[in-house]
Amino acid sequence: MATTTTKKAIPAKKTTTAKHVVKKTTAAKPAAKKTTSTKLAAKKTTVAKPAIKKATPMKTAVELSVTGNKKIGTLMKEFNKQFPYLRLKICYSYARQAVAKGESISGIDVDKTLASVRRGDSGGDISISGNKKIKTLEKEFDTAFGLYVQVCYTAKDGHRYYTSGSADEMTLAAFNKKCESDGCQKGVWK
Numbered sequence: 001m002a003t004t005t006t007k008k009a010i011p012a013k014k015t016t017t018a019k020h021v022v023k024k025t026t027a028a029k030p031a032a033k034k035t036t037s038t039k040l041a042a043k044k045t046t047v048a049k050p051a052i053k054k055a056t057p058m059k060t061a062v063e064l065s066v067t068g069n070k071k072i073g074t075l076m077k078e079f080n081k082q083f084p085y086l087r088l089k090i091c092y093s094y095a096r097q098a099v100a101k102g103e104s105i106s107g108i109d110v111d112k113t114l115a116s117v118r119r120g121d122s123g124g125d126i127s128i129s130g131n132k133k134i135k136t137l138e139k140e141f142d143t144a145f146g147l148y149v150q151v152c153y154t155a156k157d158g159h160r161y162y163t164s165g166s167a168d169e170m171t172l173a174a175f176n177k178k179c180e181s182d183g184c185q186k187g188v189w190k
Contacts, residue, residue, distance in 0.1 A: 064128040068118060068145075073110030073190075079128065080189035083172055085179035087189050089150045089162060090141070093119060096148045108147075110190070119146020130173030134163050137172065151175070156183040 064078050072090055079088050095105040108117050124144040128137060134151045141149035150162040151172070167175060180186075 062129075065125065066114070066128060066144075067125045068115030069113055071111060071113050072108055072117070075114070076110065076189050080187065082128070082130070083176040084186045085153055085176050085184045086172065087152045087154070089152050091148045091150075092117070093142070093146050093148050099148075105148075114145055114147075117145075117147065122146035128172070130176075131171050133169060133171055134175060135168040138168070153179045154185040154188045156185060158185070 062082055064075075064082060066075060076088050076090070080086065089105075090108050091105050092108065098105050122143070122145050126137075126140045126144050137151065138149050141147050152160060152162045153175075154160050163170075163175065170178070
């Protein structure tokens with residue numbers, strides 16, 4: 001009988017061991033899947049955490065610096081870039097009398113610098129920003145450079161005008177917006 005008992009015990013162990021191994025293998029696969037999904041979840045969490053909103057810098061108005069070494073043409077282009085519906089007409093100071101008489105005036109050569117055409121007793125620099133009134137800008141050019149300057153615009157029909165009266169009381173930004181809404185031509189700087 002001892003022989004029979006030994007034979008029965010050996011096959012039972014083999015069968016149990018084989019079933020046990022199969023169960024471990026089957027159990028191990030889902031555990032691996034759980035580990036993988038846990039890793040993915042951890043990766044998603046890691047990616048989501050650094051999503052911090054960056055502070056958006058406030059848009060500030062660009063200020064044009066007007067110095068004596070700046071060419072007139074460069075100044076006119078920069079002005080028109082900042083205020084696309086407006087342009088500057090820069091003339092010698094004696095042009096003021098011609099305008100008062102109703103005569104047409106011509107601007108200064110755009111290749112010259114402000115220092116080369118400024119009045120001898122004038123000096124200084126100015127800055128141009130959107131919140132500056134038109135009349136203030138024109139007066140500053142007279143004071144700092146001794147030049148007659150008009151802020152101008154080109155209507156949608158192509159006629160050219162300079163500001164006067166109530167328009168001179170407006171800021172550059174406000175008048176530029178008004179010209180845009182009136183359908184004035186854009187990008188005419190000369």
